[in-house]
Amino acid sequence: MKNNLSNGTKLILLHPYIQKQGGSNRLWLLAIVSFLTMAFLATLIYTRESIATTTTVVATAAAIRPPLSRSVARALVHYSSNSNNTDRMSYTDMNQISEALRQCSQPCNFLVFGLTHETLLWNALNHNGRTVFIDESRYYAAYIEEKYPEVEAYDVQYSTKLSEMPELIAAIKEQEHNECRPVQNLLFSECKLGLNDLPNQLYEVDWDIILVDGPRGYWPEAPGRMAAIFTAAVLARSKKAGSGNPKTHIFVHDFNMKMDRMTSDEFLCRENLVKSKDRMGHFILERMESSSSKFCRSSHTHSSPAEDSAPSS
Known part of the structure; x- marks a missing residue:
């Protein structure tokens, strides 16, 4: 309008x-x-x-996921042991570790010192769990991880020499109550045989099985396996109180070698040796109290490997 x-x-x-x-x-x-x-x-x-x-x-x-069947595990061990590589383990040696992995509570934490012919075998047999490899060669560890991305490998620098073994063991005995005690966090340790430069996370893992198959070499200037055996002994005894399994299986390959046998006697202890066959020594260590200051309960003398000791649980 x-x-x-x-x-x-x-x-x-x-x-x-x-x-x-x-x-x-x-x-x-x-x-x-x-x-x-x-x-x-x-x-x-x-x-x-x-x-x-x-x-x-x-x-x-x-x-x-269920563990590998026994038949599959045996097949893997069989074909690995029939390789032409002269540095390989025997079927008997491999089978001891394979059986321990089968009996391990799932998932299994498996620490291996040494990248060897059996590296892929260990990684496959522990397909449900975590397998970590420690090697003295930075380049070889990097090569393995690049070629096999499923393999978790780290390098470590050994500061020991095989020729220094008597002096190193004597020094450890003097410091069992202090820096070299059997229960401790090695990340903060000043003990000469304790490996304290591994990735920090590895010190927090409760390892179910530890294999010492490195470092390589048995000449005087070689690092020897004293540090690897000592570190394995401390990691096994330092498991957290709340962890499910208080026991740790420790395998020492080349246990027939005098140096490895003597170091095992000192830190893994004869009373914990459950089997010695071929070139493998099998120990079972239990978690210890934080106040513990002795690796072994009883004194011992260095002796030849036991013949087919009956395994204990």
Whole structure:
């Protein structure tokens, strides 16, 4: 409706129906936006819950995977032992470790000193657990990890010499109550035979099985295996009180070598030797109290390896 004013200005009036129609359109627009927003949020929440559920199911399935069957494990050991590599372990030696892995509570934590012909075998046999390799060669550890990404390997620098073994063992005995005690966190240790430059996380792991098959070499200037055996002994005895299994299986390869046998007598102890066959010594160590200051309960003399001692549980 138009009205003419006295000054010639025209006044335009809008009908109330038009104003109501505009307000209604805005309400409809608001309702549609709200609906779409709620639908988007609901979809987002559902998707996140679905992903979380799937991740949990996958993780649970991985955690409860059964161990390798005995027949598969035997086949792997058989073909590994029949290699032409002269540095390989015998079938008997491999089978001792394979059986220990089969009996290990799942998942199994397996620490190996030395990258050897059997590296892929150990990684395969412990397919449910964590297998970590420690080697003295930085380049070889990097090469293995690059070639086999599924292998977890680290290098460590040994500061010992095989020719220094008598002096090193004598020094350890003098410091059993202090820096070289059998229960400690080696990360902060100043003991000459304690390896304190491994990745920090490895000192927090409760190892179920430890294999000492390195470092290489038996000449006077070689590092020898004193530090690896001592470190294995401390890690086994320093398990946390809340860990499920208080025992640790420790295997020492080349146990027929005098130096390795003597070092094992000092730190793994003859009373813990459950089997010695071929070139393998098998010890079972139990967790000790933090106040402990002696590695062995009884005195001992260095002797030749026992013949087929009956294994204990």
